[in-house]
Amino acid sequence: MSEAHAEDGPRLRDLSEEDLLDRIFPYFVQREDVLVPPGDDAAVLRAASGSVVATTDTMVLGHDWRDEWSTPAEVGSKLVTQNVADIAAMGARPTGLLVTLAAHGDLPARWAEEFSLGVASQAERYDVSVVGGDLSGAPDGVVMVSITALGDLEGRDPVLRSGARVGDVLAVHGSLGWSGAGWWLYAQGGTDPGPPEPCPVRPAEAEPPTGWTEQSARSVLMWSHRTPVTSVSSGVVASLAGATAMMDLSDGLVRDAGRIARASGVGIDLDRASLERDFVAPPLTDALPLDVAWTQVLTGGEEHSLVATFPADSPLLRDQSDPDGRWWVVGRVVEADDARPRVTLDGEAIQGQGWDHFAG
Amino acid sequence: MSEAHAEDGPRLRDLSEEDLLDRIFPYFVQREDVLVPPGDDAAVLRAASGSVVATTDTMVLGHDWRDEWSTPAEVGSKLVTQNVADIAAMGARPTGLLVTLAAHGDLPARWAEEFSLGVASQAERYDVSVVGGDLSGAPDGVVMVSITALGDLEGRDPVLRSGARVGDVLAVHGSLGWSGAGWWLYAQGGTDPGPPEPCPVRPAEAEPPTGWTEQSARSVLMWSHRTPVTSVSSGVVASLAGATAMMDLSDGLVRDAGRIARASGVGIDLDRASLERDFVAPPLTDALPLDVAWTQVLTGGEEHSLVATFPADSPLLRDQSDPDGRWWVVGRVVEADDARPRVTLDGEAIQGQGWDHFAG
Structure with a gap:
């Protein structure tokens, strides 16, 4: 010694x-x-x-x-x-x-x-x-x-990246940008505020949980960076419910959706209003400037939430019984178009990584 | 760049x-x-x-x-x-x-x-x-x-370390000490003599191949250190032929035989005459001092040959049809005895790593 x-x-x-x-x-x-x-x-x-x-x-x-x-x-x-x-x-x-x-x-x-x-x-x-x-x-x-x-696979077919079809919707299970936001807070010199309260797993109700303080929001985001979680049962259920393509979010929504789009030969159009309502929300918006919150929702990595495409009428998209949280529709699968990027936001190209145009 | x-x-x-x-x-x-x-x-x-x-x-x-x-x-x-x-x-x-x-x-x-x-x-x-x-x-x-x-496993039971029984014999498939000898030659400052000739896979005949020069012996040993090989088919055949325990040789014959002995609750007695005749032989003895050849045969690591125990009457031990080489009996499984080490050589403790007592 x-x-x-x-x-x-x-x-x-x-x-x-x-x-x-x-x-x-x-x-x-x-x-x-x-x-x-x-x-x-x-x-x-x-x-x-x-x-x-x-x-x-x-x-x-x-x-x-x-x-x-x-x-x-x-x-x-x-x-x-x-x-x-x-x-x-x-x-x-x-x-x-x-x-x-x-x-x-x-x-x-x-x-x-x-x-x-x-x-x-x-x-x-x-x-x-x-x-x-x-x-x-x-x-x-x-x-x-x-x-x-x-x-x-317990007898199920694997859910590949390549099965998304035009007309499907893109949905996310779990949080978006929390891990990336935690990283951003650390990189800003933030100190660890300790284990988070309340429970950091996003609940299944329609509205994001309220009652965050800046302290509790920072705590849950930094904790998410250190210990992201995924949900095995939600992946299994998505497969049983007919998910046509699925990935876990390692490199951010835009890049990973782009991988599904390329593998499937389609485009994916993200819906700004859905993202704003369901994800650019507390705790992100309690701890981060709005432009940073948008950046992390769109590009934050190491989240390990699941992203999948489903037929638009899938009953899973209305199911709120999963204690790990529900699937939130954030976009739709469209025809690939050489004039547009694989992944768009309300039909427009997503410029750079800075998202300054979201700041206002 | x-x-x-x-x-x-x-x-x-x-x-x-x-x-x-x-x-x-x-x-x-x-x-x-x-x-x-x-x-x-x-x-x-x-x-x-x-x-x-x-x-x-x-x-x-x-x-x-x-x-x-x-x-x-x-x-x-x-x-x-x-x-x-x-x-x-x-x-x-x-x-x-x-x-x-x-x-x-x-x-x-x-x-x-x-x-x-x-x-x-x-x-x-x-x-x-x-x-x-x-x-x-x-x-x-x-x-x-x-x-x-x-x-x-293609339906076969796995061959564990723990199945050796008193009365079994211990046999080696492939070379012993070649990789370790190559390491020793490099450590002595030896330079790579280039790809080996003849074929470095030990053939199945009863006698080790003859006709080595010091140069070709060094070449095959150094090559064995850089690119050891194993034989999948020989492992499968050993399993089919009723091998009771099996390992690949990662850490040398004595240590790895000791692992089989401990897992099986037995002792293993190595046979000096068999090792001397079948393994402390060319190319080892053409390139190394005799004491170093013995050390490498007993303790040289990263060989990735297979070592297994078999019932003493297994016909595999007399089979010479495997183009990758035959199984050579090098010892037998004996009762564990608290007064002796797990692995012995002609019933005696194997002292240290220097093997000076083999030098003469």
Whole structure:
């Protein structure tokens, strides 16, 4: 142990891989889908419906998180959500996670333990098992975490990006721009106001929740940046209800809608009035200037809400029974037109990233 | 493009993720097991037998390879083999790979392309598709590559580490200590003598191949360090032939046999005469001092040969029809004895890592 940091406990270099695994493994519950748990050359997971859905996502210290903003548990939580959201966006349920940590030897073992706890608690939320992983050394200062998520379609067809049809509507499940707004608040030098109250999951009622203070609004947005969430059950329900295309929102509404539009060979026209009423609203407008709120709603990344296209008469669009929130229509699928961008707002091109024209 | 390195072509930072994927994707052939190829939120792979085998392994520049020893293609090739060997060691066939590259922006795009080519060509060898992955930035100087491999048991039970029974024999498929010997030659300051001749796959005949020169021996050993190989079909055949426990050799015969012994609650006694006759032999003994050859046979890592236990009367142990080589008996499974280490050599403790007692 380095004496200068004795108060932090042992470093990774002070522990054997086995010692570290002994500290981490107890966090990981093995569900009944796991036929061979971690500890052998490979894990074996049930894939009852005869196929497996697979995705992987990586986070690197300094690129994807900052230690002064995010705790190790929050990094683990966010990494799980990023991966699970990709499974959910296919209409599948996650069944297993493989977790990799590559880190320099001076990293406190406690960091790895708290990261694992964040992974485990978010895995619990999504009812998925951690079935394997890898620990690796890395150069000084480097911490890199990676997850591969596996999922099961349970007999459903996957919901691809390519199925949107002209006449469908585009709808969003969950928040828009909250994570990006949190990032913006941090980048402005904002300090963490602590865990948010009230509950940050947007409820299903027709109107956004009221009663935010600037403090509680900042709190929920910064929390959303550190620990975004997705909804597996809402992805499954969307698939059952006939969603024609679906994605999770990783890179912002405009870019991700553009991916659906390109894959489907269509255009997507966003509806300004719907976005303004349902999303450019508290808590965003309590914590941000209006132009920044618009920017984040349209382009804020790492939200991991779901965006999907549905036949316009889908009953799901009127359903308010999902405790994780409802699907909000924000646009419609139109013919692709070489004279217009793939994604428009009230039929107009969306200029740049600054959204100054929304400021007034 | 950095002018100082203009001759290397564009750097990662000069390309969009899409540009880079356009350069890499054509290398990756999608086999019929792939139901949804890369490009959506997640891939979908057939898992016909109702389960999926999963493992992950990571390599970090400076920790797991050196650019002065290994080409980018060799790093990709080795990473594939490491992961596929874990699938093979369960008696499964690999069906899909997810490949992650996290690298600093100054890395030549050509590095990523050559790495991908190495992944693709080794994936071709093992008949497995690259179905997904992730590209990520990383701090200056950092290059990290990671693969998750998925596999299918095709209805067979997995061959675990825990099934060895007293009376079984321990057998090795493939070489022992070649990769470790290559590492030792590099560490001694050896320069790469170029691609090896003759074919480095050990043939199935009873005697090790003869006719090595020191030069050809060094060449094949250094090549084995850069591009170890495993044999999927031999793992499948071992499973069908009733192997009771199996692993791939990642950390050396003694450590990995110890893992089988602990998981199975038994001891393993290695046979000195068999090891000496079949493994402490050319090309090792043409390129290394005898004590180093013994050390590498017993403890050399990253070999990715298979080691398994079988009932002593298994006909597979006499089979010489596998073009990838036969199974060589190197020990037997004995009762665990608290007075002895888990793994012994002719009933004696194996002292330290130096093997000086073998030098004479």
